[in-house]
Amino acid sequence: MFKKKALITDIDNTLFDWFTMWHRSFSVMIENVSKISEVSTEELYRAAKLLHQKYGTAEYAFLLEELDPLLKIYGNKATLLEKIDPAIKAFRSERKKTMRLYPHVLETLKQIKDRGMLALAFSESKAYYSSYRIAQLGLDGIIDIVYCPKDHDLPEDQSSTQLLKVTQRHVLDGAFKKPSREILLKILADSKLNPEEVLYVGDSKSKDIKMAIDAGVDYVWFEYGSTHLNARKEDYDLLKKVTHWSDDEVEAERVLAADGGKMEIPASRIIHEYSQILNFLE
Template structure:
């Protein structure tokens, strides 16, 4: 078996359960908002989706600030309700954010072998770096590639920020920006990452949970594609509410549903992240 020398991995739903973190946080927030909202649930969800699409992310830190500006809540209750909604979101995130079983052990084994570990994610820097810190991966991951942030300087009310804190910086892991607006699958971006870190595509492994975004991209670039089957969440009930409020365009949602019926065939399928270790010297 060919031994590999570089690991590039997706982050969300590959190293940790992003859908669980998102849904736990979002539903806790929604539970605080619904009782006092002046509009039906469907209209509230449409307003949320509009904000997500405007900013190109389904976890926009200042969602509550923009929702509040839409006058969906009574004036006398608005600030209090949004503050509690933010606290609900933060508690949900804190209770659900954890690595998949075996991930930390596998990453540490790879580091002990001197294997470069690279994250390539679509999540914006402020969310990605915060999770790397909270998951105690700063220094275990060598480099993380993610898109730049929103214009956070334009935001004012930290009391109803979903983050609960400002931007946090990594101490050991290096952060490098992807071009703004670029999404997966993008073979050219993956090729650029491989070239920048000085890796050989023939001995590089790419791991991700999405046949459409990860596997097909890795195959086009010519690296070993590995499907993290344990991270696939499209059939879980909570994924449907994500589709309802996501920043994804409708065409992408339908494309994903279509691809679920005719998935790309992965070269390697794993049911635990630990399985990647045996491919490295």
């Protein structure tokens, strides 16, 4: 085995449980908005999906102030935000409770840095949200560079560049989805790394692991992070209701996931705790 010079880690459902955070905070928010406004949750879901598709993300931070059913009731942004403030506070409270690193993530990344290795992150979440997560999870400066897609349009008083003080952020131009062999190889080239000098860790077989294999990069599959949808069909149904994907994209994602489910990952390449990454760096 070649000496590893860098770890590339996925973020969502690899460093922390993104799905639980999203589902609980979004659900609480919409339920509170529905009670305050007397607009049904189903109508709010339909309006949310339109905005999510407009901005290309299912976690648009400025969603409520642009929802048509609410603007029709309250007339303007200022009044709207004042009336639904309890829902916003409920969202933030639930997000704070559920945005937690998986066990041993911080200690493992610190040990990787102590070995003189680079710690890189690669996410499909847009720059604003990826940056926010790294900052809130206490990883600013622990992660050396985060790679992520460019932002949607942000309000003038908001900027994702304000969120990180030490971690560098490399925004990838154009729309992309994992698995992208070309982008992974670009990440390696930026740091003058050869594929055999890198270890990649992610939760998705069909995206992270396939991408690493296609690029000739050593990998470990963080199976624990892939279990977030097990026995949670109803929770996942909510994500499908408000997804930013088109029907064609949903079908493509289903096919990709089905193909990934057929992938045979050697038992020696499966980890259940993040700290087990260190076993592959000896």
